[in-house]
Amino acid sequence: MPAEPFALKGCVITPDRSIEDGYVAVNGAKIASVGSAKPGDLRIVDTDGVILPGLIDLHGHPEYNVFAAWEPPRMFPNRYAWRGSDEYRLVVKEPWKRLTENPSLLRDLTRYAEGRALVGGVTAIQGASAKYPGKEEALVRNVDLRIFGQHKARSVVDLSRSTTDDRRRLRAKIDAGDVTAVYVHLAEGLPSNERSRREFDELVEANLLTTATVIIHGTALSSQQFRDAKDAGAKLVWSPQSNFDSTERRLGRRRPSISVCRSGWGRTGCRVEAKASWPSRKLRDGRSNAKARV
Numbered sequence: 001m002p003a004e005p006f007a008l009k010g011c012v013i014t015p016d017r018s019i020e021d022g023y024v025a026v027n028g029a030k031i032a033s034v035g036s037a038k039p040g041d042l043r044i045v046d047t048d049g050v051i052l053p054g055l056i057d058l059h060g061h062p063e064y065n066v067f068a069a070w071e072p073p074r075m076f077p078n079r080y081a082w083r084g085s086d087e088y089r090l091v092v093k094e095p096w097k098r099l100t101e102n103p104s105l106l107r108d109l110t111r112y113a114e115g116r117a118l119v120g121g122v123t124a125i126q127g128a129s130a131k132y133p134g135k136e137e138a139l140v141r142n143v144d145l146r147i148f149g150q151h152k153a154r155s156v157v158d159l160s161r162s163t164t165d166d167r168r169r170l171r172a173k174i175d176a177g178d179v180t181a182v183y184v185h186l187a188e189g190l191p192s193n194e195r196s197r198r199e200f201d202e203l204v205e206a207n208l209l210t211t212a213t214v215i216i217h218g219t220a221l222s223s224q225q226f227r228d229a230k231d232a233g234a235k236l237v238w239s240p241q242s243n244f245d246s247t248e249r250r251l252g253r254r255r256p257s258i259s260v261c262r263s264g265w266g267r268t269g270c271r272v273e274a275k276a277s278w279p280s281r282k283l284r285d286g287r288s289n290a291k292a293r294v
Contacts, residue, residue, distance in 0.1 A: 005026060005042055008026065008045050009021065058239075060126070079196075185216050211232070215229060
């Protein structure tokens with residue numbers, strides 16, 4: 001980001017109105033203000049375009065938004081178990097496969113997901129599948145794909161399926177600065193599940209625990225693993241609803257408890273980003289809760 005604050009000028013679209021000659025002041029990686037008054041003492045960049053200042057959905061699977069949220073019917077120890085269950089196969093997996101086999105329907109799925117995101121104030125999202133149409137202009141930026149003319153991020157869902165050469169190539173791109181973020185589904189299971197915890201060790205062995213690493217979920221990580229992630233400069237995306245579905249609701253509890261803190265999440269100082277998996281609601285000051293930093 002530019003070292004000095006600046007302001008973008010253009011037609012600014014907000015949740016409540018449009019400002020024909022509006023300004024979006026940017027300070028570092030944050031939006032400082034949005035309005036019709038010209039910010040004083042800031043460099044002005046006239047975009048001659050439409051500006052939608054928005055939120056970042058830190059993790060989601062947008063194409064699946066055509067389905068209602070899946071409520072796990074029983075306890076599963078990890079994501080491998082629920083992904084391989086008959087319940088998930090019948091309700092989500094097979095219907096989604098049929099829909100996405102048709103290219104035109106796949107495009108409709110993505111446009112529907114993007115429309116839902118925009119309504120909630122989201123203008124960038126992470127977590128699309130490999131089938132996501134990435135060669136055409138999207139309504140919402142997908143940070144896994146090409147944005148601003150560059151492809152700087154990668155997503156890894158099943159690290160165990162990658163080859164040694166895949167891992168070496170990815171690490172080389174990180175070292176060269178060609179890849180600046182690697183989103184890794186990791187340790188999505190109960191704290192007692194050994195298979196989920198081993199995924200972190202595999203990440204370390206693959207030489208992919210770096211400052212570019214973004215761990216998604218991490219519900220099974222131990223206190224020491226969280227400390228190791230912090231020391232490496234990695235980040236953690238905490239996805240509340242899906243994490244609670246994985247670790248709490250499947251245990252039969254009606255409401256999420258704070259048992260996730262037993263694994264040391266609250267004591268290590270690891271940088272955590274929490275995203276809301278539920279529809280965005282307005283806070284008292286008018287901001288949306290779709291992204292929160294903990």
